[in-house]
Structure formats: structure tokens, C-alpha cells
Amino acid sequence: MSSDAETEVVDLARDLIRIDTTNTGETATSAGERAAAEYVAGKLDEVGIAAEIYESEPGRATVVARLEGANRDRGGLVLHGHLDVVPANADDWAVDPFSGELRDGYLWGRGAVDMKDMDAMILAVVRRWARAGIKPPRDITLAFFADEEAGSTHGAHWMVDHHPEWFEGCTEAVSEVGGFSLSVTDDLRLYLVETAEKGIEWLKLTATGKAGHGSFTHEDNAITTLSEAVSRIGRHRFPIVLTDSVRRFLEEASDALGIELNPDEPEQVIAKLGPIARIIGATLRNTANPTMLDAGYKVNVIPGSATAAIDGRVLPGQEQEFLQTIRELAGPDVKVEPTMEQIPLETTFDGDLVDAMADALRHEDPGARAVPYMLSGGTDGKALSRLGIRCFGFAPLRLPADLDFASLFHGVDERVPVDGLQFGVRVLDRFLSRS
Structure with a gap:
């Protein structure tokens, strides 16, 4: 050329x-x-x-x-x-x-x-x-x-x-x-060709409660309800699901590295991949990360509503299960609405x-x-x-x-x-x- x-x-x-x-x-x-x-x-x-x-x-x-x-x-x-x-x-x-x-x-x-x-x-x-x-x-x-x-x-x-x-x-x-x-090694390089990508499930969480004065005892606080839901979602660890692309990559990587792949503990292979492990590790399971919170307008006023944004990334075939899990974690008092959905x-x-x-x-x-x-x-x-x-x-x-x-x-x-x-x-x- x-x-x-x-x-x-x-x-x-x-x-x-x-x-x-x-x-x-x-x-x-x-x-x-x-x-x-x-x-x-x-x-x-x-x-x-x-x-x-x-x-x-x-x-x-x-x-x-x-x-x-x-x-x-x-x-x-x-x-x-x-x-x-x-x-x-x-x-x-x-x-x-x-x-x-x-x-x-x-x-x-x-x-x-x-x-x-x-x-x-x-x-x-x-x-x-x-x-x-x-x-x-x-x-x-x-x-x-x-x-x-x-x-x-x-x-x-x-x-x-x-x-x-x-x-x-x-x-x-x-x-x-x-x-x-x-x-x-000096003589071997894996070139990663993308054959799959996770879906996007951006969500809006809304909790409502009774507005009131910040000095009162208040059992129905929207921020408290929302914060508890966000904490449960943010700390939840979804189960490992190996799609065909991920399994094939792990097999190729383990062969190149000369280590055995245990499908039940794929992190053992991923840990040997260096910085790229962050990308590969995120493809083992669905993820849901809280990214934004919005509530209130004055320090001494309890707001009547509070919202949060969740960045969800979903494996192929896992869309319904993902949403069901999020709704269960959010609880009955928090509304869950998709704001952007794009397929895996x-x-x-x-x-x-x-x-x-x-x-x-x-x-x-x-x-x-x-x-x-x-x-x-x-x-x-x-x-x-x-x-x-x-x-x-x-x-x-x-x-x-x-x-x-x-x-x-x-x-x-x-x-x-x-x-x-x-x-x-x-x-x-x-x-x-x-x-």
C-alpha cells in the first residue's frame, strides 16, 4: 500500500x-x-x-x-x-x-x-x-x-x-x-473483534412522599425512600451469565495464557488480562450503576418527590430479567421508568x-x-x-x-x-x- x-x-x-x-x-x-x-x-x-x-x-x-x-x-x-x-x-x-x-x-x-x-x-x-x-x-x-x-x-x-x-x-x-x-507474549497478540455489545437500559427512579418542614419528625420522606432503593440497586451484584461471545473469548484467552478456564469462576482468567479486564469483566453480568440524584430546593423543606438515574447495561437475552430485578430492588414505593432502551x-x-x-x-x-x-x-x-x-x-x-x-x-x-x-x-x- x-x-x-x-x-x-x-x-x-x-x-x-x-x-x-x-x-x-x-x-x-x-x-x-x-x-x-x-x-x-x-x-x-x-x-x-x-x-x-x-x-x-x-x-x-x-x-x-x-x-x-x-x-x-x-x-x-x-x-x-x-x-x-x-x-x-x-x-x-x-x-x-x-x-x-x-x-x-x-x-x-x-x-x-x-x-x-x-x-x-x-x-x-x-x-x-x-x-x-x-x-x-x-x-x-x-x-x-x-x-x-x-x-x-x-x-x-x-x-x-x-x-x-x-x-x-x-x-x-x-x-x-x-x-x-x-x-x-512478544510473539503473540490477541486482537479483539467485537461480535457483541450489551444493551442500554437507562432508568428514572421516582419516590414520592409528604412535603413538610425540615424540623419535624417525618416518616414519609421521599429522599429516604429513594436513597434506600438506590443503595440496594447500586450494591446488587447480578449473576454471571456467559454468552457465546464472552465464553469464546475466555476460551481463547485462557488458551493463550496457558491457564485452565473454570466457567464458574471466569474472573481467574480476566484477572490476568491487565487493564482491559475492566471491559471484559463488565460483560460477565448485567450491571446497574446509579449516576444522578435530584431532590429538594431548600435545606429546611422536605420535598414531596425525589428522582435518581440508573445506567443499566444488559446482556443479550437478559432484558426482562434485568428490569424485573431492578423493580424488586427498588421496592413498591419507587416508580421505575425506562428513559432509553437499546437492544443488546x-x-x-x-x-x-x-x-x-x-x-x-x-x-x-x-x-x-x-x-x-x-x-x-x-x-x-x-x-x-x-x-x-x-x-x-x-x-x-x-x-x-x-x-x-x-x-x-x-x-x-x-x-x-x-x-x-x-x-x-x-x-x-x-x-x-x-x-
């Missing part, structure tokens, strides 16, 4: 990081994705790839384009990323989070791994193809979505609802969070697409072994899955063995190794050329 694409990917990623696309969860306080969308559309148009920009709300922009494949009879592939990023407090960072600074072999900035690195890889590969007159094996729909960081309402879900024609005929999709390496996903780790991933990784890294895993969070794949599209996470990166990659997602000093970006372009180019 041309070294020009490997050089260009760094410049593309730097440019994207320098465009503030902070998503606060509310359009009124978000930077919006329009400027980044225009940048991406311009880079595609520059090489003759016609791009369209759609806005779900003013400033909330998504870019789509289509590459015609050599075999029009095959099902199409969606290659997608998102343009928005979570907020960053500059005072906490060693660099300006929107500077795109190059330092110590890394590209620094908000979005460097989530996920303007992959956006740049996609652009670098398809721009090279366009300049060289290369057609992919099958049709590819390119999509750079808005609003992934707040549930995809103004991005992928909106596009699926309002412009599903862009994804017509597509059978598979590839995006974040997968394809990154986990070093086992799981597909099998097989087929030509998976073979092409594994081959591309091995070609660039002879010590690579591709393995499936489940993401504890969620992606835009949830929207595309509504169209029957099979979704994978494959944004290839070869990482230094000592890098705490998991902490970089939404973390301070987010950064990606420059040579990892260039590795990713080479892998992505070969993978897409054979997919």
Missing part, C-alpha cells in the same frame, strides 16, 4: 481532532458535527466520491456516500464511524484536548481513539482507492454519524428511520470498538468477513490471533441492526504492551500511537480489499 495513505491518516486524524464536536447530550449545548461533516464530505468530494450531508437538527450532521463494488450481486458492507466526542476539561489534560498534538510517538486529543482515528483510517483508505481507480469487492456504504456519544438519536437511529435507502442491500457493518491488540447485540464469529479480518491482521502482524469479544458499552451498530445488518467492531490498532488502552476511552489525555494508526490503515486496506 502507498506510504502516502499512511502519512495522510495522521493528518486527517489531526484535522478531525481539531474540530470541536463535543456532544453534551443536548443539542443546545453541544458543538455539533456540521463542521466535521463538511470536512469529511470535502475530503471525499476531492477524490470524486459524491457525499451527502443530512441534519436531524441544526448542526447535527451525518455524512454518507456509496462506493460501487466490483460484484454488485453480493450484499453490501456498511463502513461507519461517528464524528462526535464526549466533553473534555482542558485543565485536566497535559495538552489542549483539541490541539491534535503529536508528542512521544502519539497523536493526542479528544477523539483520538473514540473514534476520529477510525474515521481518518476510512478516509485514508477510500481516498487511496479513488486516486488509484480501485473498486472494492462489493458495494460499500460509508457513514460518518452524528450523536453516537448520546445514544445515536440524532445520528444513526435518525438515518435508519428517515433514510434507510442508504443501507438497502447491506448485510454486514464494521466500525468501533474492536481490532485492537492485547499483548500476551450478538453475532457469530465466522464467515468470509471474519476470515478477511484475521488474514489482514496476520499479514501485518505474524503474531496476531483474532478473537471475538463483547463490548460493555454500545455503538451505532444498534441502529443498523434494526435493518437486519450483522455488526462487527473492527478498528485495527497494534498497541504498545504497556498502554492502558481501556482508560483512554472518554478519559483524560486520550491518545493513539502514530504507528498504530498507520498499522490500522494497512490492515483496513487489505481487509476491505478482500471482504
Whole structure:
């Protein structure tokens, strides 16, 4: 592959990081994705790839384009990323989070791994193809979505609802969070390909009581009732349920590590995985974390109601059981209402697409072994899955063995190794050329 694409990917990623696309969860306080969308559309148009920009709300922009494949009879592939990023407090960072600074072999900035690195890889590969007159094996729909960081309402879900024609005929999709390496030895690296992700179950808890003066004895206090419910939920530990993707990952990891897997105590394997254990550990069971509390307006007034927010993440097939458990823990005096529900996903780790991933990784890294895993969070794949599209996470990166990659997602000093970006372009180019 041309070294020009490997050089260009760094410049593309730097440019994207320098465009503030902070998503606060509310359009009124978000930077919006329009400027980044225009940048991406311009880079595609520059090489003759016609791009369209759609806005779900003013400033909330998504870019789509289509590459015609050599075999029009095959099902199409969606290659997608998102343009928005979570907020960053500059005072906490060693660099300006929107500077795109190059330092110590890394590209620094908000979005460097989530996920303007992959956006740049996609652009670098398809721009090279366009300049060289290369057609992919099958049709590819390119999509750079808005609003992934707040549930995809103004991005992928909106596009699926309002412009599903862009994804017509597509059978598979590839995006974040997968394809990154986990070093086992100097000669062996597991590359985690996302084949599953937990569902989202955001809940609002409401307790009501009798309002009154803070100096009185008060048995019917909404804050007390809610606090007890929140404590029970926050301290509850859901049982282990090994889905196919998690079990397969644990089997592969235990084999690579040379230790025996006890399915009843999978934490013994996970404990050997280093920082990535936080992501894998969260896929063993459902989780429910209290994240917000709201009650009262004055210290000497007992409020008549109190609310809390719960961030629930649910394994495939566990949705009803999860809600039933939460309602039991909350108790009869607390109302439980879903505020966002998005389905969990799981597909099998097989087929030509998976073979092409594994081959591309091995070609660039002879010590690579591709393995499936489940993401504890969620992606835009949830929207595309509504169209029957099979979704994978494959944004290839070869990482230094000592890098705490998991902490970089939404973390301070987010950064990606420059040579990892260039590795990713080479892998992505070969993978897409054979997919």
C-alpha cells in the first residue's frame, strides 16, 4: 500500500481532532458535527466520491456516500464511524484536548481513539482507492454519524428511520470498538473483534412522599425512600451469565495464557488480562450503576418527590430479567421508568468477513490471533441492526504492551500511537480489499 495513505491518516486524524464536536447530550449545548461533516464530505468530494450531508437538527450532521463494488450481486458492507466526542476539561489534560498534538510517538486529543482515528483510517483508505481507480469487492456504504456519544438519536437511529435507502442491500457493518491488540507474549497478540455489545437500559427512579418542614419528625420522606432503593440497586451484584461471545473469548484467552478456564469462576482468567479486564469483566453480568440524584430546593423543606438515574447495561437475552430485578430492588414505593432502551447485540464469529479480518491482521502482524469479544458499552451498530445488518467492531490498532488502552476511552489525555494508526490503515486496506 502507498506510504502516502499512511502519512495522510495522521493528518486527517489531526484535522478531525481539531474540530470541536463535543456532544453534551443536548443539542443546545453541544458543538455539533456540521463542521466535521463538511470536512469529511470535502475530503471525499476531492477524490470524486459524491457525499451527502443530512441534519436531524441544526448542526447535527451525518455524512454518507456509496462506493460501487466490483460484484454488485453480493450484499453490501456498511463502513461507519461517528464524528462526535464526549466533553473534555482542558485543565485536566497535559495538552489542549483539541490541539491534535503529536508528542512521544502519539497523536493526542479528544477523539483520538473514540473514534476520529477510525474515521481518518476510512478516509485514508477510500481516498487511496479513488486516486488509484480501485473498486472494492462489493458495494460499500460509508457513514460518518452524528450523536453516537448520546445514544445515536440524532445520528444513526435518525438515518435508519428517515433514510434507510442508504443501507438497502447491506448485510454486514464494521466500525468501533474492536481490532485492537492485547499483548500476551512478544510473539503473540490477541486482537479483539467485537461480535457483541450489551444493551442500554437507562432508568428514572421516582419516590414520592409528604412535603413538610425540615424540623419535624417525618416518616414519609421521599429522599429516604429513594436513597434506600438506590443503595440496594447500586450494591446488587447480578449473576454471571456467559454468552457465546464472552465464553469464546475466555476460551481463547485462557488458551493463550496457558491457564485452565473454570466457567464458574471466569474472573481467574480476566484477572490476568491487565487493564482491559475492566471491559471484559463488565460483560460477565448485567450491571446497574446509579449516576444522578435530584431532590429538594431548600435545606429546611422536605420535598414531596425525589428522582435518581440508573445506567443499566444488559446482556443479550437478559432484558426482562434485568428490569424485573431492578423493580424488586427498588421496592413498591419507587416508580421505575425506562428513559432509553437499546437492544443488546450478538453475532457469530465466522464467515468470509471474519476470515478477511484475521488474514489482514496476520499479514501485518505474524503474531496476531483474532478473537471475538463483547463490548460493555454500545455503538451505532444498534441502529443498523434494526435493518437486519450483522455488526462487527473492527478498528485495527497494534498497541504498545504497556498502554492502558481501556482508560483512554472518554478519559483524560486520550491518545493513539502514530504507528498504530498507520498499522490500522494497512490492515483496513487489505481487509476491505478482500471482504
